[in-house]
Amino acid sequence: MAEAPFGLLAELTHRCPLRCGYCSNPVELVRRSAELDTAEWCAVFDQARELGVLQYHLSGGEPLARKDLPELVSHAAGLGGYVNLVTSGLGLTAERLADLHGRGVDHVQLSVQDADPATANRIAGVRAFTHKEEAARLIRQAGLPLTVNVVLHRVNLDHVADIIALAERMGADRLELANTQYYGWALRNRAALLPTREQLRRADEAVARARETTRMEIVYVIADYHEAHPKPCMHGWGARQLTVAPNGDVLPCPAAGVIEGLGVENVRDRSLAGIWHDSGAFNAFRGFDWMREPCRSCVRREIDFGGCRCQAFQLTGDAANTDPVCSLSPHHGEVDLILSREARPEPVALTMRQVTTGGPRNTSRVTR
Amino acid sequence: MTTPGTNLDAVPRLGKGVKTSYDRTRDSHVVLFPEGVLVLNETAAAVVELCDGHRSVTGIAAKLAEDFDGVRPEDVADLVTRLAERKVVETDG
Ligand SMILES: C[S@@+](CC[C@H](N)C(=O)[O-])C[C@H]1O[C@@H](n2cnc3c(N)ncnc32)[C@H](O)[C@@H]1O
Numbered sequence: 187m188a189e190a191p192f193g194l195l196a197e198l199t200h201r202c203p204l205r206c207g208y209c210s211n212p213v214e215l216v217r218r219s220a221e222l223d224t225a226e227w228c229a230v231f232d233q234a235r236e237l238g239v240l241q242y243h244l245s246g247g248e249p250l251a252r253k254d255l256p257e258l259v260s261h262a263a264g265l266g267g268y269v270n271l272v273t274s275g276l277g278l279t280a281e282r283l284a285d286l287h288g289r290g291v292d293h294v295q296l297s298v299q300d301a302d303p304a305t306a307n308r309i310a311g312v313r314a315f316t317h318k319e320e321a322a323r324l325i326r327q328a329g330l331p332l333t334v335n336v337v338l339h340r341v342n343l344d345h346v347a348d349i350i351a352l353a354e355r356m357g358a359d360r361l362e363l364a365n366t367q368y369y370g371w372a373l374r375n376r377a378a379l380l381p382t383r384e385q386l387r388r389a390d391e392a393v394a395r396a397r398e399t400t401r402m403e404i405v406y407v408i409a410d411y412h413e414a415h416p417k418p419c420m421h422g423w424g425a426r427q428l429t430v431a432p433n434g435d436v437l438p439c440p441a442a443g444v445i446e447g448l449g450v451e452n453v454r455d456r457s458l459a460g461i462w463h464d465s466g467a468f469n470a471f472r473g474f475d476w477m478r479e480p481c482r483s484c485v486r487r488e489i490d491f492g493g494c495r496c497q498a499f500q501l502t503g504d505a506a507n508t509d510p511v512c513s514l515s516p517h518h519g520e521v522d523l524i525l526s527r528e529a530r531p532e533p534v535a536l537t538m539r540q541v542t543t544g545g546p547r548n549t550s551r552v553t554r
Numbered sequence: 555m556t557t558p559g560t561n562l563d564a565v566p567r568l569g570k571g572v573k574t575s576y577d578r579t580r581d582s583h584v585v586l587f588p589e590g591v592l593v594l595n596e597t598a599a600a601v602v603e604l605c606d607g608h609r610s611v612t613g614i615a616a617k618l619a620e621d622f623d624g625v626r627p628e629d630v631a632d633l634v635t636r637l638a639e640r641k642v643v644e645t646d647g
Pocket residue numbers: 202208209210211245246247248249272273274295296297298335336337364365366367368369372
């Protein structure tokens with residue numbers, strides 16, 4: 187039997203007042219009418235705790251867009267879980283925060299687009315910047331631990347030093363500088379977001395300089411297209427965390443819905459424990475038996491688990507292949523080609539995130 | 555980045571945003587923090603409980619010696635160093 191998961195990423199809704207061009211949410215967003223209701227989410231939290239989950243990451247979309255967020259926080263906290271609110275900060279008021287804090291939010295992760303207000307607003311597709319500053323002030327005033335998360339890409343990488351200074355002014359305890367992962371809207375906007383090697387090199391230097399003086403913990407997530415080896419995606423498939431999408435689809439990672447034929451199941455049809463332990467989707471890439479060469483006999487397989495399955499699927503058409511960002515992958519030439527075509531210094535317009543009029547796929551993708 | 559070893563006079567306390575809890579699913583004490591979960595063995599759980607911002611590493615070792623055999627302050631210091639690397643505990647100086 188697989189080990190129990192530690193964390194649940196609960197994507198409470200895909201609704202969001204922002205329209206970030208780098209958003210990793212799927213291009214076909216789940217509509218409000220298909221979202222799990224309050225009782226269904228509470229049942230998911232119960233089942234998750236039963237299964238071994240200790241951390242509840244309440245995310246989305248924008249979790250504050252759910253009117254029942256206070257009840258959901260109370261419920262997760264009541265189960266003894268660590269409640270992490272992952273938010274854009276839009277819609278946060280002193281009253282709402284005090285209420286959520288009182289109900290048991292343990293930590294807030296606030297996303298920021300850039301240190302330069304005009305650029306930040308351009309990346310977010312709306313005027314969000316001043317709300318971020320205000321949200322950070324409220325979070326700090328409440329005495330809650332604050333992580334600021336900034337997704338990095340061509341448009342803001344040159345501002346890393348200013349971004350670090352902004353996070354310090356905001357009073358962040360931790361700063362996550364996460365290079366864009368190319369899923370959902372970010373994949374669609376890849377030609378506008380991929381940075382140059384030179385940009386990454388300068389950002390590395392800025393981060394190293396800041397680490398010498400800052401009191402914040404800085405977590406830097408690498409730009410995997412430019413690296414020799416892939417990231418240890420999710421610490422292995424179906425190993426530590428699971429994601430429940432707004433409509434109840436249960437996924438090994440937030441992006442896994444893109445893998446065709448995975449057989450994603452839904453909490454409306456089957457228990458979380460049943461899906462975690464026995465579903466085809468969760469067992470497809472667990473452990474090492476599914477691996478092909480070069481991963482199968484590679485010494486790094488227990489370090490990076492062969493990389494990301496979604497990326498393997500998106501770039502090679504087969505999720506069981508080695509993540510092509512790996513220099514040992516037979517498909518690595520594809521990534522080099524993408525870099526030479528797309529990772530250029532000149533600006534490219536972003537397609538802002540929007541609700542696309544997709545087909546019936548939005549409701550549920552259970553294979554019966 | 556390597557964290558220097560912990561001084562025997564250092565006074566550890568739980569880091570900001572860190573919670574301790576008992577997990578019935580795993581029958582273990584656990585530490586919960588923004589980026590993860592740490593499942594503690596019995597000794598580690600006893601040490602974490604004593605990281606109260608008042609006792610020094612030497613003090614923690616003395617307190618533990620009442621319940622466990624062969625507790626050395628150096629071992630407590632090592633554990634505190636490892637916990638500090640994960641940002642679970644903080645020490646000044
Ligand atoms: C999808 S958002 C949802 C929560 C909330 N709307 C927000 O932006 O904070 C969850 C987290 O993922 C980050 N994120 C979004 N798109 C990303 C991408 N393409 N690569 C890496 N991180 C991303 C966000 O900055 C945020 O911290």
